[in-house]
Amino acid sequence: MDIVEFREDVWGREVLLGVSWDLLWVVLTLSAVAIMVHIVVMTFLKSPPRPSAAGLHMERHAAVDRGFHWIMAVSVFVLLFTGVLPVVGVDFSWLTIHWVAGLILTAAVVFHTLRALFWQKPREMWVGADDFREPFDAGTKPGKYSLAQKGMHHAMTALVLLVIGTGLVLFAMIDTPWWNRSNALDESTLGWIFLLHGASTLGLIGLVALHVYFALRPEKRFYTRSMISGWISEDELRANHDPARWSPERSA
Amino acid sequence: MSAYDVMPDMELFQPVTVEDAAALAERLGSRGWVLAGGQDTYGWLKDRAKHPKAMVDLSSIDVLNGIEETDGGGVKIGAMTTLREVSRDQLIRARYGLLAAAAARVASPQIRNQGTLGGNVSQDTRCWYYRRGLSCYRAGGNICYADSPEGMNREHAIFGASRCVAVSPSDTATALVALDATMVIQNTRGVHRVAAGDFFVGPAVNITRMTVLRPGDILTAIELPADWAHAEYYFEKVADRNVWDFALVSIAAAFRTENGTIRDARLVCGAVSCVPRRLTSVERAVIGKPRNDSTGEAVAALASEGARPLNYNHFKAPLMDNLVRRALRA
Numbered sequence: 001m002d003i004v005e006f007r008e009d010v011w012g013r014e015v016l017l018g019v020s021w022d023l024l025w026v027v028l029t030l031s032a033v034a035i036m037v038h039i040v041v042m043t044f045l046k047s048p049p050r051p052s053a054a055g056l057h058m059e060r061h062a063a064v065d066r067g068f069h070w071i072m073a074v075s076v077f078v079l080l081f082t083g084v085l086p087v088v089g090v091d092f093s094w095l096t097i098h099w100v101a102g103l104i105l106t107a108a109v110v111f112h113t114l115r116a117l118f119w120q121k122p123r124e125m126w127v128g129a130d131d132f133r134e135p136f137d138a139g140t141k142p143g144k145y146s147l148a149q150k151g152m153h154h155a156m157t158a159l160v161l162l163v164i165g166t167g168l169v170l171f172a173m174i175d176t177p178w179w180n181r182s183n184a185l186d187e188s189t190l191g192w193i194f195l196l197h198g199a200s201t202l203g204l205i206g207l208v209a210l211h212v213y214f215a216l217r218p219e220k221r222f223y224t225r226s227m228i229s230g231w232i233s234e235d236e237l238r239a240n241h242d243p244a245r246w247s248p249e250r251s252a
Numbered sequence: 253m254s255a256y257d258v259m260p261d262m263e264l265f266q267p268v269t270v271e272d273a274a275a276l277a278e279r280l281g282s283r284g285w286v287l288a289g290g291q292d293t294y295g296w297l298k299d300r301a302k303h304p305k306a307m308v309d310l311s312s313i314d315v316l317n318g319i320e321e322t323d324g325g326g327v328k329i330g331a332m333t334t335l336r337e338v339s340r341d342q343l344i345r346a347r348y349g350l351l352a353a354a355a356a357r358v359a360s361p362q363i364r365n366q367g368t369l370g371g372n373v374s375q376d377t378r379c380w381y382y383r384r385g386l387s388c389y390r391a392g393g394n395i396c397y398a399d400s401p402e403g404m405n406r407e408h409a410i411f412g413a414s415r416c417v418a419v420s421p422s423d424t425a426t427a428l429v430a431l432d433a434t435m436v437i438q439n440t441r442g443v444h445r446v447a448a449g450d451f452f453v454g455p456a457v458n459i460t461r462m463t464v465l466r467p468g469d470i471l472t473a474i475e476l477p478a479d480w481a482h483a484e485y486y487f488e489k490v491a492d493r494n495v496w497d498f499a500l501v502s503i504a505a506a507f508r509t510e511n512g513t514i515r516d517a518r519l520v521c522g523a524v525s526c527v528p529r530r531l532t533s534v535e536r537a538v539i540g541k542p543r544n545d546s547t548g549e550a551v552a553a554l555a556s557e558g559a560r561p562l563n564y565n566h567f568k569a570p571l572m573d574n575l576v577r578r579a580l581r582a
Contacts, residue, residue, distance in 0.1 A: 007392060010301070010385035017393055086458070089466075093456040095414055174415055175560075181415070183400040187387065190394040 001026070004195060016191030019198030021087045027202045031209035038213070047219060051239035057231035058248040060144075060223075065120075068112050069227055075105040076160075076208065083201055095174065102167045109160060124246070125150055143245030152211060159203045166197035256298050263306035268313060270438050270472055276308045278440045278468040284308055286470060288332060288371035291363050296376070301385035316370075316472055319343055325478035331370025331436075331471045335424070336361070338369050348476055350485035350504055354427035357489045360496040370471045373425050373435070373451070374463055377418035377526070378498055379408065389416045389459050398562070405562040407500060410569060412525035414456035417562060419523045423489060425452060426504035429528040430518040431480045436473040437465065443472070452527035462526065480506050480518070484543070486579040489522075490571060499523040501568050503575040507543055514538045514547075519579060521555070521572055531555050534576055548580035 002020035009015050061069070078101035082094040116122055124144045131147040133140040145153070170193060175181045185193070215224045226232045232240075237248070267273040277284055285304035287293055288311075296302040310316055316332035319341050327343060338344055339356035358364055358372060376382075377390065379398055387393030398405045399417045408417040425448070433448040451463055465471060486505040491497040502522035508515045517538050519531040537551040555576040556569035 007387045009387050015387045015393065017387070091453065091458045091464075093414075093454075095456055175413070181396075181399065183395070187393065187395050194394050 018194030051235040056234040060226040141242040162200040289367040291367040292375035335364040347481040351427045353487040379418040406564040410559040416455040426520040426522040430504040434475040454526040505579040548577035
């Protein structure tokens with residue numbers, strides 16, 4: 001199994017083509033194994049009583065942020081499917097759908113970045129020393145986001161920015177309604193761009209698999225509900241968060 | 253790039269049944285190469301631009317040869333039937349003169365004696381950057397050498413390019429699409445049929461293949477329905493040479509007329525995109541009109557509408573229009 005794909009050209013030179021898609025099966029297998037191990041461990045761990053969803057509703061995600069999340073989710077799924085299905089042998093006209101979804105994702109990320117920097121509290125997503133006590137001290141509860149959620153967000157941020165950056169370079173290499181394709185980059189540079197684009201795609205596949213799994217876990221499902229309806233209950237807030245570190249408004 | 257006088261070393265299988273051939277092709281997968289007449293194959297192999305490990309030669313399979321009438325007035329042509337046989341067969345000439353004319357314009361008499369109908373429609377593109385073994389998109393790479401400011405793209409696509417700008421070089425493909433032919437494909441899972449219009453694949457759908465044939469698939473026959481038998485036909489191929497050359501643009505047209513009025517029409521252009529291009533807007537426009545010069549004049553410009561020529565192939569657009577004029581005038 002190769003990690004990187006090369007091809008010997010007609011002059012006998014090795015040309016870098018990109019990531020080896022054999023790794024797709026490795027990523028899918030590792031993700032499945034990680035999920036199964038977690039399921040087994042959680043089956044044997046005694047879980048605390050689940051907090052009630054009844055009572056006061058506290059706002060966790062504003063409507064605009066939920067909208068961003070689901071737009072981003074749909075565009076990432078479309079990008080992954082349109083990018084990977086042709087690799088595994090499903091033939092369809094994928095390229096236009098792929099770049100349109102890529103532009104939507106780019107616009108959503110720009111919007112989210114501006115909103116997070118100027119209208120939200122970016123410090124809520126900062127990883128501080130207190131966060132590292134959470135896994136080792138049952139008494140330490142997180143603020144708005146747990147260490148795991150922050151880790152997931154930052155890993156996703158890095159991969160999405162990488163996939164967008166490389167995707168925009170590749171976008172310039174194809175015909176679009178606004179320009180004709182450019183041949184500005186040589187084969188070797190394109191090989192590196194494809195390598196980074198493919199590697200970040202593989203990383204996203206693993207992260208998305210884990211993200212979806214945790215979103216469906218029974219003890220985490222209230223977070224998924226909050227990403228749909230916007231609120232968590234007062235009971236869920238007290239059980240999972242430290243009010244001193246995060247005290248949300250009452251939901252409308 | 254070196255060209256060699258001898259074939260590279262590889263295994264050779266010569267099955268005598270389609271089932272055995274399909275099983276071999278399935279087992280070998282992308283390491284194998286299905287050989288028909290060899291007119292596309294040997295260039296690849298002698299140039300060492302493709303490196304199959306084994307070859308499945310179909311020439312010993314009798315059922316893949318011949319032309320026979322089918323129930324309902326159609327005709328079935330075995331995929332290994334030579335282009336010479338297709339062009340000279342009385343049944344084909346009488347009922348489907350369009351296909352006979354197209355087959356008669358393929359390459360040269362020597363090649364038509366050896367080349368097969370199945371091979372002609374399944375052959376790979378003739379883009380020289382690709383044929384030379386460069387790692388272009390079609391070869392699994394990340395770049396198109398033909399679609400560049402310096403690229404030699406006189407013979408390339410003006411429609412349907414998606415990163416790759418190669419065109420289908422098949423002369424018979426246009427005629428088969430015009431005649432609503434059906435391609436019969438067999439593999440280890442069974443037999444399935446694909447309309448000729450869906451058999452050819454553009455780069456937007458799959459950039460490394462020209463047809464729906466996957467490793468393990470064998471094109472066994474081409475079926476022509478009675479619908480377009482005995483129609484009025486027109487075939488013309490414009491090339492730099494009259495023999496042993498690929499089309500710059502070709503047209504295959506079939507018309508059903510009634511009292512001098514076109515009741516139904518099929519017009520298909522070759523060598524303008526990666527797949528035979530049906531001129532549906534022209535087809536719609538000519539229905540109900542007489543087949544004459546003035547109709548040709550009126551609809552010709554529709555043929556090249558939406559073309560996106562490359563640096564050196566702008567001539568293909570007016571050439572398409574003129575071929576439509578000539579098809580309607582004839």
